[in-house]
Amino acid sequence: MNNDIPILRLEGIVKTFPGVRALDGVSFNVLPGEVHALMGENGAGKSTLMKVLGGIHQPDEGRILIAEEPVVMTSPIQAKAKGVVFIHQELSLADELSVAENIFLGELPRKTFGRVDWTRLYAETDAILKTLNVGFNARTRVGDLSIANQQMVEIARALTVDPRAVIFDEPTASLTDAEKVVLFDVIADLKTRGVGIIYISHRMEEIFKITDRISVLRDGEYRGTLVTAETDEDKVTQAMIGRSLDLTRSPLQHEMGDIALEVRGLECGALYQDVSFSVRKGEVVGFYGLVGAGRTEIAETIFGLRAPSAGKILINGQEVRIGSPIEAIRLGISLVPEDRKGQGLVLGMNCRDNMTLPQVDDMTAGPFLANGAEVAIFDQYRDKLDIRTPGWRQQVGNLSGGNQQKIVIGKWLSMHPEVLIVDEPTRGIDVGSKSEIHNLIRELAAQGYAVIVISSEMPEVLHVSDRIVAMHNGRITREFTSDEVTEDSLIQAISGIASDKVA
Structure with missing residues (x-):
């Protein structure tokens, strides 16, 4: 295998949604045996680019090449068949099924007459789990696992095929330090096998520990690629947000009560x-x-x-x-929960309704909601927290992670807690x-x-x-x-x- 020829290449990808140009001519490539970081602010276009690669979105312009052969991705199943595997930040597991059933979902080994080959299923699953050094087995019910162990099940899915490229989206968000070591060992093993790795993370220490190159998106545009060993956090931050950050803590300027x-x-x-x-x-x-x-x-x-x-x-x-x-x-008392998507938001509702959800009972005019009051609250905290959204009607599930978090904070600030x-x-x-x-x-x-x-x-x-x-x-x-x-x-x-x- 020629390690100078990209295993995966995206050229001139354009993707537009109503009122938003999410990707504007983005080009990106990954070499065999390379860990390539994809970085950018929330809303920069990283998730959209990966959804194009995974067949969830179809690009308006541009093309995808695998080993220099043009391909058209129409679904995640097709992407996996082409050797492109995703490890998602948001878990997509069936709690009531076993670890083995989740890992091989849709691809369960079969015997004659279509019967599931349970012996083979459990044996193959346990072999994969052994490489991850986890404390559970193939028969364990996924709903009984911790969030960190569920993340390890997601990672195990990638090892069921012979991948050409694996995309890790914030894979360590729920992992302990010990589990991170196992994950990094898995990534190192994939590298030695010539697999291209796309690594999406906001944790700079991880980026500089395991990646070879860093590509940056900003406002849906490609802003350049840096060799990890030849750059530093400040240069990456400037590429991401267009300015340097002063991370020093300002001295306390007020009296405590x-x-x-x-x-x-x-x-x-x-x-x-x-x-x-x-x-x-x-x-x-x-x-x-x-x-x-x-x-x-x-x-x-x-x-x-x-x-x-x-x-x-x-x-x-x-x-x-x-x-x-x-x-x-x-x-x-107000609580902004750890899991903003599972506990802090109703992803199918719009921004305004999420923001005012705790005080719906106080905002009714007869049998109806006082929409004007709701919009006023949303507008107040959108400005105060700099929430970036086209308007209050935008579905919260379509916002970036940072803006979703601001919606949750705004929701509880609007209750004026002590x-x-x-x-x-x-x-x-x-x-x-x-x-x-x-x-x-x-x-x-x-x-x-x-x-x-x-x-x-x-x-x-x-x-x-x-x-x-x-x-x-x-x-x-x-x-x-x-x-x-x-x-x-x-x-x-x-x-x-x-x-x-x-x-």
Whole structure:
């Protein structure tokens, strides 16, 4: 195989939707045995380009070549038959089916008379799972797996064929550090077999660790290709957003008020124990820990989604009992959930209706909704959060990840909460939108909101927080101020090394 001849090439791809030119003459290629990053802000055209490659969208202009042979992709099944396999960020699994059935869905091995060859199915699946070093087997029900393990099932699908090109779309968004190592080993193995890899991620550390080249899209246009070893994060960021980012944290410019939220000895079975902390008005408290540390479960308890087995919650010094999200909202608590598509949005609804969903009951005029009031709220937070959409009628499912996240934040800000909990605020969001959301969190604190930020990204927690609560195995291990925290001390705390120094 000639490694100088692209295994995959897209030439002059144009794709237009009503009111939007999503791709404007984009050209892109991948060499055999290369990991090629595709980067750009949310809405830059990455997903549309991949959907064209996968046969979901047909290009208005341009062509696709595989090993220099022109092809027409009319469906994902045809793309897979041509050797182009996708590992999607958004899981597309059937919860009630086994791991084996999901991996070979539509391609189950058969015996005579069309009967499924279950022995062969399970054996082939277990052989694939062994290469991924996972802790489940072919017969496991997918719905019983964690999100991270479900992502590993998606990755296993790519290994059922002999692919020419594999597209990874934010593959590590739900993976632990140990699972990332396995994923990177899989990618390295695919490289040695001459497979071309397209790697879509907003995580710069991953891009610079595993890729060979980086191509950048901005506003639907190709902005150039950089050799990874010959560039740096600042150059990539400038290509993506047209400017450099100042990622230094601005000093606190406002006074903090009284304690808005206090938690004393909160417990929830085996999920977390003896959790105590407080958040003041005008303060950002970051929660940091490994997957399974209990951070999200604490937020869900405060928001009324889980019942605590012990402990107290106080709002403005008064003990409260929160039995449901409705009660939490009435007490001035809002939660931006970790999974914005599954828990934060109704993807088939428009932007306005998503934005005003929690307050529908308060916006009725007789039997009808007060559409004017709804539009006014949407317009207010579209401007305030710089939500980029053609208008309120746009379906939320058609927005970029960054703009979807802003819709969720705007929805809860419109409720005027005293306590705002934001779980993984920038997961799957580009560096430009990430900076905007970080600045927004700091601005909300300056306006007097008490903010809790839960994040798996250390730079994010360090950047936005006034105090950081470190968790390990369901317990708070340490609490740091922004002045005293270091990366080493934070890593020690979340690893349990400093568990004797309980906050």
